[in-house]
Amino acid sequence: MALLTVKLPTVPPFFLTGSTLLLGGLISLPKIRAWSWNTRFILVGAGAVFLYQFLLFIALRSSPAIECNLINYLWPLLIVLLTPVFERQIRLKWFHILGGLMGFAGAIIAIYNQSGSVNNGGYPPSVGTGFYWGYLLALGAALTWATYSLYMKRFTHISAWTMGLVCIISGIFSLSGSVISGESIRLGRVDILYLIIIGLGPLGLSFYLWNYAMKDADPRKIGTLAYLAPILSTVWLSLGTGLPLNAGLLIALGLVVTGAILGRR
Numbered sequence: 001m002a003l004l005t006v007k008l009p010t011v012p013p014f015f016l017t018g019s020t021l022l023l024g025g026l027i028s029l030p031k032i033r034a035w036s037w038n039t040r041f042i043l044v045g046a047g048a049v050f051l052y053q054f055l056l057f058i059a060l061r062s063s064p065a066i067e068c069n070l071i072n073y074l075w076p077l078l079i080v081l082l083t084p085v086f087e088r089q090i091r092l093k094w095f096h097i098l099g100g101l102m103g104f105a106g107a108i109i110a111i112y113n114q115s116g117s118v119n120n121g122g123y124p125p126s127v128g129t130g131f132y133w134g135y136l137l138a139l140g141a142a143l144t145w146a147t148y149s150l151y152m153k154r155f156t157h158i159s160a161w162t163m164g165l166v167c168i169i170s171g172i173f174s175l176s177g178s179v180i181s182g183e184s185i186r187l188g189r190v191d192i193l194y195l196i197i198i199g200l201g202p203l204g205l206s207f208y209l210w211n212y213a214m215k216d217a218d219p220r221k222i223g224t225l226a227y228l229a230p231i232l233s234t235v236w237l238s239l240g241t242g243l244p245l246n247a248g249l250l251i252a253l254g255l256v257v258t259g260a261i262l263g264r265r
Contacts, residue, residue: 001202002069002233003240004194005060011191012183013061014174017053022171023199024207028164035165036158045166048148050174053203055141063134066237066245067110070252071138073230077103077260078146086150099262106255107139109248153214160212167207230256 008016028035059068081100084090178185187195213222234253238245245253 001056001198002060002065002237004198004202005057006065006237006241008191008194009061010186011195012178012181012185013054013057014178014181015183015185016057016195017050018171018174018176018178019195020171020199020203021049021053021167021174023196024204025164025167025169025171027200027204028161028167028208031159031161031164034159034161036162038155038158038162041152041155041158041162042166042169044151045148045163046170046173048144048151049166049207050170052141052144052148054174055137055144059134059137059141062137063132065241066234066243066249067252068134068138069233069237070110070230070249070256071107071135072142073233073256074103074107074139075142075146075149076226076229077256078142079149080260082146082150086153095262099259101259102255102262103259106252106259109255110252112248149210149214152211156215160208160215163207163211167203226260230260 005016056068056072059072077100080096081092084092230253234245234249237243
């Protein structure tokens with residue numbers, strides 16, 4: 001998703017979010033009888049999914065993509081740190097705190113990895129030295145996904161296919177925003193292909209699979225597999241855009257992943 005988002009710089013954010021979410025939701029139509037009409041699940045899910053994708057899309061296109069991607073992937077660590085807020089019987093221990101500090105240290109290194117190269121990539125002006133507003137949006141996306149994932153564990157009885165309804169509602173809301181804001185939409189054939197891929201995969205099947213996994217699989221194994229996400233996504237983004245993984249980014253990536261592993265102990 002990060003790579004294809006970077007390759008769609010001219011597609012307006014509301015339309016990008018809405019069209020891909022709507023397509024991802026339509027995948028579930030053959031399973032429409034499995035939908036649950038739980039109002040709270042639908043409203044919270046639609047709001048969180050829209051907010052997460054919208055923040056991440058804007059962050060990836062307005063600031064250095066690899067750094068924003070790494071900041072977004074603080075969400076596995078944030079799930080650990082925020083668990084006591086949702087499950088009062090769980091307490092954080094010293095290695096959770098240390099893992100959190102390592103993860104956020106990695107994010108800070110990623111942010112200031114851009115120092116000395118401000119505006120060389122055609123991004124909007126930064127604040128201070130090497131800091132872009134998109135970094136805050138990426139952090140907001142990470143917080144949104146972490147809190148959403150923890151909150152959704154309350155609805156273990158609801159079919160994962162209900163995420164289709166959530167995505168459709170969120171997509172329609174976003175497309176309405178596109179119409180109201182008067183976004184100018186011009187799509188080439190390659191743009192349409194990328195939108196379809198995002199809608200079917202990252203904003204389609206991945207939502208159903210993640211919802212199913214959070215409810216039915218061992219969370220410790222899910223956490224272990226989740227550590228691969230920032231590694232694979234960062235490497236894929238680097239290969240697809242030609243942006244180098246310098247020493248600062250490799251250190252930041254190592255700290256984010258190690259912090260998440262330590263926090264899951």
